[in-house]
Amino acid sequence: xxxxxxxxxxxxxxxxxxSAGNQLALGLFWFPNNILWTGLILLVMPxxxxxxxxxxxxxxxxxxxxxxxxxxAIIFAPIFGTISDSWRSRLGRRRPMMLxxxxxxxxxxxxxxxxxxxxxxxxxxxxxQLFNNFAQGAYxxxxxxxxxxxxxxxxxxxxxxxxxLGVIIGGLVGGLATPVVFVWSTLSAIVVSLLxxxxxxxxxxxxxxxxxxxxEKMRGFIISGQEYRxxxxxxxxxxxxLIGLYVLETYLLYYLEFVLxxxxxxxxxFVILIILSVTAGVAALVSGYIxxxxxxxxxxxxxxxxxxxVCAVLFVLSHSLxxxxxxxxxxxxxxxxxxxxxxxxxxxxxxxxxxxxxxxIWGISLTLxxxxxxILGIAxxxxxxxxxxxxxxxxxxxxxxxxxxxxxSLLIWKVRKVS
Numbered sequence: 001x002x003x004x005x006x007x008x009x010x011x012x013x014x015x016x017x018x019s020a021g022n023q024l025a026l027g028l029f030w031f032p033n034n035i036l037w038t039g040l041i042l043l044v045m046p047x048x049x050x051x052x053x054x055x056x057x058x059x060x061x062x063x064x065x066x067x068x069x070x071x072x073a074i075i076f077a078p079i080f081g082t083i084s085d086s087w088r089s090r091l092g093r094r095r096p097m098m099l100x101x102x103x104x105x106x107x108x109x110x111x112x113x114x115x116x117x118x119x120x121x122x123x124x125x126x127x128x129q130l131f132n133n134f135a136q137g138a139y140x141x142x143x144x145x146x147x148x149x150x151x152x153x154x155x156x157x158x159x160x161x162x163x164x165l166g167v168i169i170g171g172l173v174g175g176l177a178t179p180v181v182f183v184w185s186t187l188s189a190i191v192v193s194l195l196x197x198x199x200x201x202x203x204x205x206x207x208x209x210x211x212x213x214x215x216e217k218m219r220g221f222i223i224s225g226q227e228y229r230x231x232x233x234x235x236x237x238x239x240x241x242l243i244g245l246y247v248l249e250t251y252l253l254y255y256l257e258f259v260l261x262x263x264x265x266x267x268x269x270f271v272i273l274i275i276l277s278v279t280a281g282v283a284a285l286v287s288g289y290i291x292x293x294x295x296x297x298x299x300x301x302x303x304x305x306x307x308x309x310v311c312a313v314l315f316v317l318s319h320s321l322x323x324x325x326x327x328x329x330x331x332x333x334x335x336x337x338x339x340x341x342x343x344x345x346x347x348x349x350x351x352x353x354x355x356x357x358x359x360x361i362w363g364i365s366l367t368l369x370x371x372x373x374x375i376l377g378i379a380x381x382x383x384x385x386x387x388x389x390x391x392x393x394x395x396x397x398x399x400x401x402x403x404x405x406x407x408x409s410l411l412i413w414k415v416r417k418v419s
Contacts, residue, residue: 011146017150018151023155024158026147027161027162029139031189032166032189032193035166039182041066041250042174042253043174043175043266043270044183046253047266048121048179049118053118059377062377063377064378065118065125066125067375067378068122068125069125069126069129070368070370072130073129073133073364076130076137077363078360078363079360080133081137081359081360082360087209088207094203098135098197098198102135102194105131105190108126108127109128111127112124112183113184133360140362143347144350150292152347152348153289153292154292156340156342156343157284157286157340160343161285164281164284168273168278170186171269172274175270229416237301237342238362238365238366240407241404241409243369244309244312244408245308245401246369246372247376247400247401248312251377252269255394258390275332284337284339286337287340291340292344297345300341301345305405305412308338309409310330311331312331312399316399346362376397380394384397
């Protein structure tokens with residue numbers, strides 16, 4: 001594999017190679033973030049929106065409130081990453097912003113749980129996206145900063161494992177508890193994980209970081225130039241695959257309720273999440289390790305994406321819950337492998353110098369995919385349901401995800417810098 005010698009790496013002080021304990025502490029803060037967004041997107045937000053505005057208006061309102069929050073994340077994620085790259089402190093560049101951003105983020109989460117009107121609900125979404133991205137924008141710079149090249153696949157595997165564990169817990173709490181209980185449980189997990197990660201992870205002091213040239217920094221948001229060619233391609237492939245993923249995730253509850261007519265769709269969403277997450281967690285750890293040993297990141301990412309596309313076909317053609325559950329188990333293998341190795345691939349293609357800013361731009365692929373998934377949902381609600389009916393419109397929406405999965409999986413072979 002081509003070594004990404006210019007990619008960002010500062011090193012963990014006194015640790016040229018990270019232990020398993022170091023990796024676990026480093027990746028832990030991903031865990032509550034995935035509890036948060038899994039429970040919110042799949043269960044709590046649809047339930048709260050339906051509670052506030054009623055079933056008839058729920059799809060449209062859920063789509064525009066989600067899109068509003070995502071728009072905030074798209075704008076501010078790279079800005080906060082840029083601030084983190086230039087942060088001066090004895091604690092380093094990342095941990096201070098994680099501490100500062102988390103408090104207003106959890107207060108915004110509380111507002112979501114108690115909002116009496118859709119206007120206050122929207123304020124909660126905007127605040128959560130804003131301050132969560134302030135903390136996460138800094139946090140996602142830690143892996144490029146502290147993990148050596150030979151351990152990036154493994155570190156990404158730990159990250160993806162925490163992601164899947166968060167999905168399981170988020171689905172469990174979101175599915176079995178009330179929205180208010182979910183909010184307080186998630187808030188507790190966020191605070192505990194933050195204190196563990198900030199307390200145990202060591203990063204170099206950043207007192208000598210040069211003062212930022214903001215005009216130059218703003219120009220840097222446009223990732224142009226040959227040195228960013230591969231990073232742009234990896235960004236685009238992830239964006240395409242995530243559109244497919246977020247369409248399935250955002251509207252799964254409604255798909256089970258209105259298309260398959262499952263008697264207890266909320267419980268079944270949780271069951272599907274458990275099945276998917278168990279297989280994804282195993283695939284994430286194994287794939288990250290294999291990609292470090294064999295150096296075949298593109299092959300793993302492409303195969304995993306295609307596997308997700310095949311399973312999306314099974315979702316569309318299914319007329320029984322059993323078929324959906326089998327497809328979810330296979331989908332999890334592809335999803336876990338993709339999430340693990342794709343992150344390592346992105347870090348390998350970074351040109352270096354502004355890790356948090358560039359990973360903030362990288363994160364836009366996720367938030368923009370959420371935004372487009374919401375727009376597709378609005379289109380389904382307003383344009384297709386009147387003519388195709390609810391079931392027909394949702395099948396067509398889920399069928400469109402196959403195109404995104406396959407296109408993203410094949411485009412990855414255009415990357416040159418990494419094998």
